[in-house]
Amino acid sequence: MKRIVTIQDISCFGKCSITVALPIISAMGVETAIMPTAVLSTHTMFKNFTCKDLEDQIVPVTDHWKEQNIKFDGIYTGYLASAEQIKTVMGAIDKIKSEDTYVVVDPAMADNGSLYPAFDKDFPKEMAKLCGIADIILPNITEACFLTNSEYKEEYDKSYIDELINKLSLLGSKKIVLKGVVLDEKFGVLSYDCLTGESNFYSHERIPVSYHGTGDVFASTFVGSVMRGKTIEESVKIASDYTVESIKITYNRVGKDSYGVDFETAMPYLIEKISK
Ligand code: PXL
Numbered sequence: 001m002k003r004i005v006t007i008q009d010i011s012c013f014g015k016c017s018i019t020v021a022l023p024i025i026s027a028m029g030v031e032t033a034i035m036p037t038a039v040l041s042t043h044t045m046f047k048n049f050t051c052k053d054l055e056d057q058i059v060p061v062t063d064h065w066k067e068q069n070i071k072f073d074g075i076y077t078g079y080l081a082s083a084e085q086i087k088t089v090m091g092a093i094d095k096i097k098s099e100d101t102y103v104v105v106d107p108a109m110a111d112n113g114s115l116y117p118a119f120d121k122d123f124p125k126e127m128a129k130l131c132g133i134a135d136i137i138l139p140n141i142t143e144a145c146f147l148t149n150s151e152y153k154e155e156y157d158k159s160y161i162d163e164l165i166n167k168l169s170l171l172g173s174k175k176i177v178l179k180g181v182v183l184d185e186k187f188g189v190l191s192y193d194c195l196t197g198e199s200n201f202y203s204h205e206r207i208p209v210s211y212h213g214t215g216d217v218f219a220s221t222f223v224g225s226v227m228r229g230k231t232i233e234e235s236v237k238i239a240s241d242y243t244v245e246s247i248k249i250t251y252n253r254v255g256k257d258s259y260g261v262d263f264e265t266a267m268p269y270l271i272e273k274i275s276k
Contacts, residue, residue, distance in 0.1 A: 002227040003031040003071070005096070006220075007089055008078030008108070010036045014043035015260025016213035017079050017108075021220040025076075027267055028224030028274050033072070035061060037089065038081040044117050045212055046259075051118070055085045062092040072101050076223045078216060079108040081118065083126040090130055102226065105134035105173070106219040110142040112210070113152045132172030136232070138219050140179045144168055158183060161190065169194040177236060179218065189236050200233050204240045207247045213260040218243045221270065228274055242270045 004025065008017040018034050025032040035058065041050040075093055080086050093103060107127045109119055124146040131137045131147060141164070145152040148167035153160060161181055168176050169192070176192045181201070183190075188203035218239045225235035246261040253262060 001029065001031050002073040003033065004074035004076055004223060004227060005033040005035055005072050006076045006078065006223075007035040007037060007080075007092070009038040009040055009081060010034075011040045011043040013041065013259075014046065014212065015263070016043045016216045020213055020216040020260075020263065021076070021078065021223075023267075024217065024220040024263060024270070025224040025227075027271065028221070028228060030074075030224050030227040033070075035092070037085055043212060043259075051081065053081055053085070055081070055088050058085075058088045058092050062095050065096055070096075071098055072096060074102045074104065074223060074227055076104045076106070076219065077130065078106045078219060079116075080127075080130075083123050086123075086126040086130050090133060093133065102136075103134045104136050104138065104219070104223050104226070105131050106138040106215065107131055107143045107147060108215055108219075110146050111140060111215070113142055113154075115146065128171050131168075134173040136175040136177060137168070137171070137173045138177045138179065138215075138222065139168070140215065141181065144178060147171065156182075165190070165192050165199070168192075175232060177222070177232070179215070189240055191232050191236050193232075200236075202233070202236050202240060205244050207244065207251060209247065209251055209256050211247060211250060211258055211261045214243050214247060217246055217261060217263050225274060230274075238270070238273050241273065242266060245269050 006021045010018045039052045128147045144164045178190045181190045186203035187206035190201050192199045221239035221242050222235045225238045246263040246266040249262045249265050250258050
């Protein structure tokens with residue numbers, strides 16, 4: 001069995017980050033260790049959330065793992081609480097990574113043209129450095145713009161996406177998976193290999209509703225799938241389809257108002273896809 005560690009916050013309520021990654025990746029048959037970087041009462045879309053930064057635990061925890069000779073096949077980073085914390089996480093990755101550890105960075109920091117409430121404009125600069133040490137990064141269009149200092153557009157053509165991909169590839173990761181792309185009126189995910197220049201567009205259904213935590217459902221499923229030996233293209237398909245399935249179930253159950261998606265109810269669908 002493969003083993004990963006996911007490095008991100010615990011939002012105690014609100015279905016995102018570790019409370020999504022742990023059940024999904026474990027259910028996919030991949031051992032999932034956690035490095036909680038902060039504990040929040042809820043995710044940051046709730047008013048008056050509390051946050052206890054756990055940055056001072058990162059070095060002692062990784063030192064202990066190193067001393068115990070604990071090895072990881074994958075490292076997956078998500079939401080990180082501050083620019084300072086990103087620097088510490090980069091040091092931790094450097095320490096616990098072996099030659100064949102696969103590093104996935106989801107630069108979870110923005111959506112719909114804006115940074116999440118807890119971040120200032122210096123945060124993306126640090127996140128861009130973390131992206132530079134990844135095997136693969138999973139930004140949405142807004143995050144891609146913040147990472148590359150590009151203008152965010154709702155309407156665009158293919159040349160805009162090509163330019164974003166070009167600038168993202170300069171950050172240094174080996175591959176890019178760009179989410180929420182509209183091309184030729186199709187909605188989907190573009191994957192790009194920075195070494196070969198090959199790209200692949202997977203289009204999927206667009207449900208006209210936006211829920212919190214869907215990026216984390218996608219990233220977790222993607223990581224689980226890659227660890228189970230699927231290709232990037234297969235993993236993009238499995239992660240997209242499971243996320244869409246979770247959104248549909250949520251929409252049918254409660255309509256537009258939900259603090260997260262019903263990924264739990266959609267779990268049998270995922271298990272069937274990953275078992276093929
Ligand atoms: O889903 C990403 C995420 C994770 N963790 C926290 C968040 C968010 C998005 O807003 O606030 C605390």
